[in-house]
Amino acid sequence: MTTSCKVSICVPTCNRPELLVECLDSCLAQTHTNIEVLIGDDSSDTRTQQLIATRYAHDARIRYVKNEPSLGQARNVASLFARATGDRIALIHDDDYFTNDGIESLLALWQQHPQLEVAFADQYEVDAHGHFDTAKSAAVNAAFHRTAAAQGLQKQPGRTGLVQMFPNNGWMANAALVKRISYRDDVGTCCDYVFGSELCLAASQVYYLHRYVSYYRKTDASVSGRSRGSASSASLTAFEFVSKLTLDASLEPARRLALRRLAPIVVSLYAKNDAPFAALRVAFEHLYAYAYGFDARLYYHLSLIARAFIPTKWRRLPPSAPRFP
Template sequence: MLKDESQQPLVSVIIPTYNRPNYLKQAVASAIKQSYQNIEIIISDNCSTDNTQEIVQSFRDTRIRYWRQPENKGMFANQMHAFKMARGKYVASLHDDDMWNEDFLEKLIPPLEEHPDLILAFCDQYIIDANGVIDYAGTQGNTRSYKRDQLAQGVHQNLAKIGLVDKSIPTAAACVIRNDFVDWDSIPPEVGGMWDIYLTYICCISGHGTYYYPERLTRYRAHEQTDTMQSGSRNAQAKIGKAKNEIFCYKRFMEDSRLKEFKSYFKQKWLEANTTLAIGLMRTKQVAEARSYLWCAINEQKFNLRTIAALTLSFTPQRLANQLLGGAK
């Protein structure tokens, strides 16, 4: 049951954006239309070169706080700047290409109010395409892949397993976090595009629990310009950047004694990231540097077909290696 708006705690909606005005318009509209009305909408514009500011101003909503970076700060710095602007008791990240259902906040805030020891609440999500059409097969696959189909509604305390191993918590897209439980300055820039999983890590080691609401209350847009797509086989530099972020994060998780139960899992992910980084470096003709990461991975795991194949390719003539690497992930 919703409280009167004057009694509702303030929620800060965080929307970082850069050169996606049409998607941004849909994202902001979905925030404004929330049935839970006591919100501030923080839009941090990473120095867009289009009509982003005009789009924001067209809403004429006093709850919007717009900030334009004087220069492009990079995705991570822009995201963190927005979090640090938040004045709400709770914060929720909404990427400029995603959307929320109208009852997203209405359904996730009450469990946090009822359980003041919980650090976050999260839900399931739809997957939509570039045009906003729901991909039902992709949605089902996403739910199963992140094991949200195995989670019961309610309070959960085993955050490390849920958040860092199963990755059930969509921190960047379908999650509400208690603001004063997080030190935003403790998230180092080395995490880059992995800021969401590192934020999950901070929540895990806090000792607080979470609440899961199994309904799909948000819409995650899968399209050509997402970080996930760019860091696949399409963009070598994006692949290199993501792999470096993963190496930093998984090394930190692996070395944290509070997470020793999952050390072997984190080590495996760290090794995979080393190989991924090497493949990206080989695509950009940085073969000698790539080999150092491959030797590191081989020394730690002895036998891994993907790593050995990549190392073998590093000694293959460049033209042939490039052709073979075109299909490597």
């Protein structure tokens, strides 16, 4: 494998030095050696700074910056992209990590397809302790349309981002394109999804490789989990983003598929946050998301909406009420 192509691996981190070690060690152990590892540290203390100084100070591939004041998720990632000097950019979050040949596997696709702009592959799902189940990981990838039958250059590059086939990290893309799209600071914790969608919509060639190249760790402290039940949820922002996108007619099925997943979540969020009229509007505008009445979630969500019309002091949900998302 040629090492002439330099890859910038961007690692945003915040208050997780104990997990960052595994992430950085996986980056430095790559079989493709022409890399730089850029770290943007948003931590509220100096533990990560001390870790870098003691463990990685003599590795010239590490380029560390302590953000003071902290930048927040989107601006931190955007700053990493801006600092990158490689021909390709890869992103990996501090609690995730690459397989040893992850970078090489993705980069090799450019030799086969010189006009390629974006590449991504499968992720193992790992628990907080680093354990993973191969069967469960396969099921999770399949749920996001990552299957053997889908491997190859994508006929509709933009579709991969809209339907969340494109992963939140563990991908690779041309540096110029990544820098042009970058992360947006106006979409909250939905910035990963918005970036992935806009990146793939802007790309002329996107390749999906049916092979594991990274590990995605699910933890209680994940960014996506902090506002899941609130009116500022990433799902609500994603719903609004997809709904308002100007798309070519050929991508309307992809929009519909994305909204089929998002609409019921948004209905539930509106109902639980005392916005019953908004919940009703979304539910009836997207009845296909409930199989036109054959999905039990519709009736549960209608009960939540009805409850939202009742003054708070009179509400009382029966203990045996079903729990749907």
